[in-house]
Amino acid sequence: MSDRPDFAPSTLVIHSNRSYEKQSNSILFPIHQTATYIHESVGVTKGYGYSRGANPTVNALEQAIAAIEGTKHALCFRSGMSAIHTLCMAVLSAGDHVILSDVIYGGTMRLFYQVLRHFGIEYDYADTSSAEGVEAALKPNTRLIFLETPANPTLKISDIKAICELAQAKGNILVAVDNTFLTPLLQNVLDLGADVAMMSTTKYIDGHNATIGGSLATHDETLTERLRLVRKTIGSIQTPFDSWLALQGMKTLPIRLEAHQKHAGIVAKWLEDHPRVVKVNYPGLDSFPQKKLAEKQQLGFGGMLSFELDASTEDSLHFMDALKLCTCAESLGSVETLATNPATASHCDLTREQREALGISDRLIRLSVGLEAPKDLIADFEQAFAATIGSSK
Template sequence: MSDRPDFQPSTLVIHSNRSYEKQSNSILFPIHQTATYIHESVGVTKGYGYSRGANPTVNALEQAIAAIEGTEYALCFRSGMSAITTLCLALLKAGDHVILSDVIYGGTARLFHQVLENFAVEYTYADTSSVEATEQAIRPNTRLIFIETPANPTLKLSDVRAIADLAHSHENILLAVDNTFLTPLLQNCLSLGADISMLSTTKYIDGHNATIGGSLATNNAEHTERLRFVRKIIGSIASPFDAWLTLQGVKTLPARLAMHCSHAGQIAKWLEDHPRVARVYYPGLDSFPQKALAEKQQKAFGGMLSFELKASTEDSLHFIEALKLCTCAESLGSVETLITNPATASHCDIPLETRQRLGISDHLIRLSVGLEAPQDLIADFEQAFARIFPTT
């Protein structure tokens, strides 16, 4: 049913590219928990030989991801980081240069600094919110621009279309986008000109903190085959059970995203008006400096926000600990509201001076707004403020 581009998102995630199991007519695609497959005769299979290379349940998820990405191809991986690692191993070689967003997930930074650097892959951090700064970072050996927008954790935006145009004005430079914070339903990077879309499916795609996974989507057949080959060699394919659970999450993605966005907008506005809050980072606020860009390339403002309190780092961390509904945990995009301090979690390996320059202070708080009633979340914030700052 992939020939129905007029499907609305809620129909798309349920019916487009949907796979059915034919033997029993099960409405849910089954879990093919198997290592290997029987050959019908020597050298003849039904398309599957060994689950390190391909698996029917994983393939069903890949078709679902391709549907929401609007691409011909999608591949699923054990984690978001295994997706990025496979991307780099497949498309880069020693001596190649990569441009990274200066504000980017700490795991991506660690991959380049502590792993790929050992294999002579060069990289430069650039302020990709500026096309000019990104252009200045290009070298003769640049082969990939990897951006994250909105960026983790400051929500800084990069203009996907402008950077895609920049990349494609140079020979042999690809643009890949980490679109985890928004998913293709709120920001379709490939329609904006990107070559590859990356998702940590652990987050909004699954949406229930049940799995670890990642995906890459592209319309380029040659890149897809190279990615598929490297994934098979290093064994980074998603597991069947994780793929099955993620398939169930995909079906409710539009409904969940609508609630995430609505709740985050209400919480962001309430926080901005609170006397103990120094600053709120949320693209839907008029105070957000890149709101116009968000309105141009996003369909909504998302469920993620960050904020800083008018307080010491110690009191800011105590504030997190005083919350009861907002769970202090890494990850994001789930039905539960999750709160974290990036300086001690996702970005703990980044030097203090660098974090401060990028706006990731020790008392910056990141909030993944869940599906709880906003008034209940606000009440939770109020009791935490009253407990930590009784004179407010």
């Protein structure tokens, strides 16, 4: 059951669960840049003892995220990867098995392959576009299903509700969803049955390339306390200053998402119609094979897309270098439009054969569409085409 107040999103991000500082009545919650807290008497505190365990500014961000997730429980971490790592440390033991989306962020793949497998945690990738693909990968020791939807960088979509129903029927299997691309304002994964909602708050929550952070949200109070214990123990809590900046960015999240999505739709359609573009991955296009599933479980199509040029890998990379307004940089979800080549960035640890099998060619360009005017972005693409591979086949 959702704990989300009956507010419109623009009201929700500004006022729901909002914390105020009582001493000065500052309209902005202050940065509590402190390591420790004074005990009122021996063993008696105001709920804070040491900032590795909890911090008022971090807590203010957690309350704000819990509000948009529609729950009472959210925790913030030093990065999105730190959030995933903490989740795994909290719920998995040696010998447990995890199912991962076959198309997923390269950092998540690296966590399992280069770190967690050395601690006896097993994992397999599965086609999570349907419950059948997940069921085929289940094992008696499966403890966690970790989905990323829409997936980075092909925008492949997992059927969240069907997979959660499968997990619940099997029992003792948690479902966690990386919802970074959409946030709960465009896809509420807890409402769809997930046990844990994860985000890299670095992206759309912050929105300004100013912080690194991650979050986990759940309805399960026992799981929350377990996550809190592990976070405190391994020291993965978000920093006060990054939390404060993310709080400010989050207040404009709905209006930013609206613009990101509008601009992405315009750019995606223009790219799809361009003679030197072979393919565009964007759930809002009629050509996207999973558009109906996107319409079923999402409240919007978001600001992320990827596309492949009718060009060699070398010329595709030259095209990216020729962009002047769009910035070639990793990350996403910011006011600036960011372009990246997954083969040399997020998924560089995979072999070419592995990437090709997932639809991630060396020519694929991922685009996080920003808040610039679409006509200016299109003009930038046009000059990059003209400067590198030409405008027609």
